[in-house]
Amino acid sequence: MSPAAQLRALLAQDKLHVMPCCFDALSAKLIEQAGFGLTFMSGFATSASRIGEPDLGLMSYGEVLDQARNITDAISIPLIADGDTGYGNAMNVRRTVSGFAKAGAAAVMIEDQLAPKRCGHTPGKAVVSREEAFDRIRAAQEARDEGADILILARTDARHDHGLNEAIDRARKFKELGADILFVEAPRTVEEMQLLCRELPGPKMANIVEGGETPDLPHDELRDIGFSIAAYPLTLMAAAMKAMTEVLQSLSSDADRTPHLMDFKTLRQKIGFEHYYEVSSRYETSDR
Incomplete structure (x- = not known):
C-alpha cells in the first residue's frame, strides 16, 4: 500500500493511535522500532534539530521537504508532514501538497496561521481570515484531486484569539472542503476537547505538549472523548535534550x-x- 493508503487503513480502525513525533530520520526509526504505527514530523522539533532555531517560520519549504524525504526514506510507517501555512498563497499550497506527496508523506498538515507561523503553544500567533483559510484547504484538496496521493490534515489556531466556536466553525468547513483529519489547536480544558469532538465529523487529532495549554490526558480518556490520533510533538526532543545536557555535565566534571x-x-x-x-x-x- 502507498503511505496514504496505510494511513487511511489506520484511521478506519475504531481506536486511538498514539503518535510520537519525530524530527529526523533516526528519531523516526526509533519510533517505528518501538512499535508505533505512524509518526508526525514536528515543526518545533525539526526546526530545533535542523537549524538550531525556534519554530517561528524560519525554515524554508525546501528545508522542510528535504527533512521529510530523509525521514520517509528511513521508515515504512506513515509520516504526516508539517506543511505550515503552505509557504505562501493558494498556489504555493498546491505546490507544498504535491511536493510532500512526491516525498512519500502519507499526509500533510496545512494551517490557518498568519505567516510567519508560530508554535501553537507560544505567544504571538494569529490566524488569517476565514476566506484565506478556506482557500488554503481548497487548494490542498485540488492538488490531491490532480494526482497527489496524500491526506490533508487541516489545522486551525483560531481558538487563541477568536474562541473555540470560531475554531470549530473553521474546522467544520475544512471538512466540507475535503480535509481528511481535523486539528483544533490548543483547547484549554477537557470540556473544550469534548465539545470539539462532539461537534466535528471524521478523524480528529489531539496535540499533547507536556507543559502546554491542552490537558495531558491518559490515552483511554482521549479515545473515549473521540480523538483518533494523539500527537506528542516534543516528547522525544525534550527527552533527548535532557539526556544530552546531563551527559555533557557529566563529561565536563569527569563524572x-x-x-x-x-x-x-x-x-x-x-x-x-x-x-x-x-x-x-x-x-x-x-x-x-
Whole structure:
C-alpha cells in the first residue's frame, strides 16, 4: 500500500493511535522500532534539530521537504508532514501538497496561521481570515484531486484569539472542503476537547505538549472523548535534550557518564549496522 493508503487503513480502525513525533530520520526509526504505527514530523522539533532555531517560520519549504524525504526514506510507517501555512498563497499550497506527496508523506498538515507561523503553544500567533483559510484547504484538496496521493490534515489556531466556536466553525468547513483529519489547536480544558469532538465529523487529532495549554490526558480518556490520533510533538526532543545536557555535565566534571548512555551494541543495532552486515554478506565484493 502507498503511505496514504496505510494511513487511511489506520484511521478506519475504531481506536486511538498514539503518535510520537519525530524530527529526523533516526528519531523516526526509533519510533517505528518501538512499535508505533505512524509518526508526525514536528515543526518545533525539526526546526530545533535542523537549524538550531525556534519554530517561528524560519525554515524554508525546501528545508522542510528535504527533512521529510530523509525521514520517509528511513521508515515504512506513515509520516504526516508539517506543511505550515503552505509557504505562501493558494498556489504555493498546491505546490507544498504535491511536493510532500512526491516525498512519500502519507499526509500533510496545512494551517490557518498568519505567516510567519508560530508554535501553537507560544505567544504571538494569529490566524488569517476565514476566506484565506478556506482557500488554503481548497487548494490542498485540488492538488490531491490532480494526482497527489496524500491526506490533508487541516489545522486551525483560531481558538487563541477568536474562541473555540470560531475554531470549530473553521474546522467544520475544512471538512466540507475535503480535509481528511481535523486539528483544533490548543483547547484549554477537557470540556473544550469534548465539545470539539462532539461537534466535528471524521478523524480528529489531539496535540499533547507536556507543559502546554491542552490537558495531558491518559490515552483511554482521549479515545473515549473521540480523538483518533494523539500527537506528542516534543516528547522525544525534550527527552533527548535532557539526556544530552546531563551527559555533557557529566563529561565536563569527569563524572561517570555510563548511566546516561545506551550501550554500544544496542546503539549499533538500532542505527542499522547489523542489518547492513547481514545484507552485505550476500555480496562477496561488498565493503564490510
